[in-house]
Amino acid sequence: MASVLAKKQKKKSNYNLKELKTLGNQLLSSRTHINNLPLLITFISPSSSPQFVLESLLSLQSFFITVLSDLPSSNSQINIDENELSKDPELVYKLWLKAKFDDFVKSLIDVAVSSQADETLNEIVLDAIMDFVKLGKDGRFQSSIYQRFLHAIVYSPSGLDSLLNSLVSKFFMYIDVRYFTYITVEKLARSLDSRGIEDKNNKSAHEDSEDLSRPSNLELAIHKIHYILSQIPPFDIKGGQSEYEMWSQLGLSSKEIDGKGLKEVNQKKGPKKCNSDVLSTSQIAKKIKLKFTKAWLSFLRLHLPLDLYKEVLVNLHQAVIPYLSNPIMLCDFLTRSYDIGGVISVMALSSLYILMTQHGLEYPNFYEKLYALLVPSIFMAKHRAKFFELLDSCLKSPLLPAYLAAAFTKKLSRLSLVVPPSGAWVIIVLIHNLLRRHPSINFLVHKQTDETDEDSSRGDGEHCENAKEPDTCDMSNGKPGIDMFNVEETDPAKSNAMRSSLWEVDTLRHHYFPNVNRVVLELEKDLTVRAKTTEMAVKDISGASYATIFNREMSRNFKRPPVTNQITALFPDSDFPGWVFKLDESENDEKSTKRQRIESS
Incomplete structure (x- = not known):
């Protein structure tokens, strides 16, 4: 087995860029070259050259876009028995393609969250991942891919500042992206909360472990979640907003809209604008507000680092409370913070005062x-x-x-x-x-x-x-x-x-x-x-x-009293007859020279 793996690894290393392009063209031209598919996927790796990753990505993305609508869902694979597989070779082929597509997406995510990858390559990989999220199954938002992507970002030991900035600037203006971001962040926060508890209970058993239970990686993950939450623009309809942009072709599925389905729109590339006659703005705002509330409450249950704790308290009354479905749900968090004392209490005072004066909190x-x-x-x-x-x-x-x-x-x-x-x-x-x-x-x-x-x-x-x-x-x-x-x-x-x-x-x-x-x-x-x-x-x-x-x-202007008489001597000559209060000019020059020498030295 080891010799076979070594042979494959050797063959992969012997390919040049031109041969890799040929493999991609063959894959796109005929099904007879379908075996090129797993070979091209092996080049999607953080250790591969950026040119090889890019060339393989372009070929594989073009291939899977054409067959994505025919691939079975993950749930359908569970109900398929061996008899059906033996009777339907086409189904076996589609299931195999589905497995390879999952491997391809996993490889893309690994490259995107790798600290070794080039920033330009990360931009291209991010666009490819979000394209598959947009196309999805039947044109709806592919939440499973997006959740795996955010999970990898949060759990990565690297900072990934450039990747997060690109994700925020390119995709957080779309309503469906925000919606599923809130859902994913809530799940991640709950997962981190449980891991933090396990880390406290089993600290001695994991002292040499390098997984997420290490405090440094746990704090980094919490910082990433806070960055994602704080960068999502709030969906506010107070200004009479009647339109909103969707990233996927059909936007949110009917299950998230209280059973009210959406009309299909033209399957053109690029984001679509859904009018209020298709889906009420108040409906989508109510759903997003609910997910926003659950995501923030799950995040605030985490054991926040002190610097992040202070930052959250400072911005809570402006960035969070106005958009919660029920702001009084923050009373436990704020009263605990207020009871700590010191600067923490000062920072919690703003939000607590809003709950008391505007939402009827009794403290x-x-x-x-x-x-x-x-x-x-x-x-x-x-x-x-x-x-x-x-x-x-x-x-x-x-x-x-x-x-x-x-x-x-x-x-x-x-x-x-x-x-x-x-x-x-x-x-x-x-x-x-x-x-x-x-x-x-x-x-x-x-x-x-x-x-x-x-x-x-x-x-x-x-x-x-x-x-x-x-x-x-x-x-x-x-x-x-x-x-x-x-x-x-x-x-x-x-x-x-x-x-x-x-x-x-x-x-x-x-x-x-x-x-x-x-x-x-x-x-x-x-x-x-x-x-x-x-x-x-x-x-x-x-x-x-x-x-x-x-x-x-120093900037004030003081009024000086007017000078009426020019004073030439401290005492008049009449008070001291026989005395002359006048400095000799030679002595004056000599003293001036001495003064200049002292100042210059």
Whole structure:
């Protein structure tokens, strides 16, 4: 057996390009040369020369396109017994052609996902694979070939950036390609999820394995799935879209369209446009939205790498939530992310806020988690601008209890002592808005720290009617000059904010950054009169930093006072009779020369 294989391998290596072209012409001319078919398939290999691969590909593609409609489906081979095969030689021939076609497609996919293949050759191979996907059986989308192709791309140990870019740019504008991409991605994500679980359970048994269970290859596969999902354009019919493009001749089969078949279109090459009278745009949009939802939910169940986890959270509220069939299905993923804390919670806040305000999600511990995020490091975080805008929006409700508004106000006031000037600027604006929205906590601004215990208890009781725990507002144990606020407390109801004052803000009256003390002066106004005051926009200053503040100050034009008299001497001569305050010109020249020497050195 080994000698036979060696002989075949030797014969293959002895062929030149001209002989290979002759084999292809013979195959296309007559069935008597059908034995050239398996030989030509052997040249479709990552180890073969690109010229040999291209020449074999052109011949085999031309051959299979003519016989593709006569090939039996994979399911029909199961019901064929040996008696039928012996009675029908033509059926045996077609089954053999079907097997060789599968081998040919497999070889094409191997070349496409190989890191050794040339980029130009990959483009040609990609077009050939997608042509067979388009022709398929009876002109419908050949999903089995497309799924095998995407499976090979995701499971390949190579990055395949150029191949993925070509696939996205050439074929993701077609509706049927997007539809079956979502279906395939869902299956791949489920497969990776199960393999990841097996890898955790059998880590010791697979330490020397080189398959996909290795963490590096698993992470690469997850990154590829995310790239594919994020590059599919959303199918949105809000703009009144009435037409859409199909890659295959008949588009989606009737099984995916709720039993409503499609009218056949002309079998011309190239993509076809299906009008709304053939298939309703709303029907196809509903189907794609459902597959889009299943694909993303399956992907989000994976153990995402940290860098990819952050990227997904940042874009989730814009790229995913608006196109889900039921966005509330993301609540588990987002609440888990929000409970992690730190920068992950900040990134999950945008999407979680959308679910709460637009889709009716109830999250009882939302404000406690938000309160815990107020730490000095948040003022240096990359996404602090969006966080401050959402923080301002979350605290806008007039139904917010007084104890909660006071806790956030006091926590921000304490942070103003340790944050950069840009952070202090944002904090004072947030405090200004909180005091204007919630008049019940305005006593924090004017409370005297040296008041007696009796006055403190009476004054604070007037503002604790809406508190969650009225006992926390009891100031009978308070001492004059001592701040009862507990900055280390994570529960805002137990922070004693109602027993404190905003003395930290008073220290910012003479801050070296003029915008800070200017906003502090605004707090002296009577903010309870809402008709005479307005809220300050957080969006305009939320992304400020040392660099932006410095550039803003440097670009300002300062008015210089006019010079009325030319000063020639520091003291008039009349004050010192007998003295002449005049520098000799020679000494002036000598000093100038010395100064030039020093500067040049």
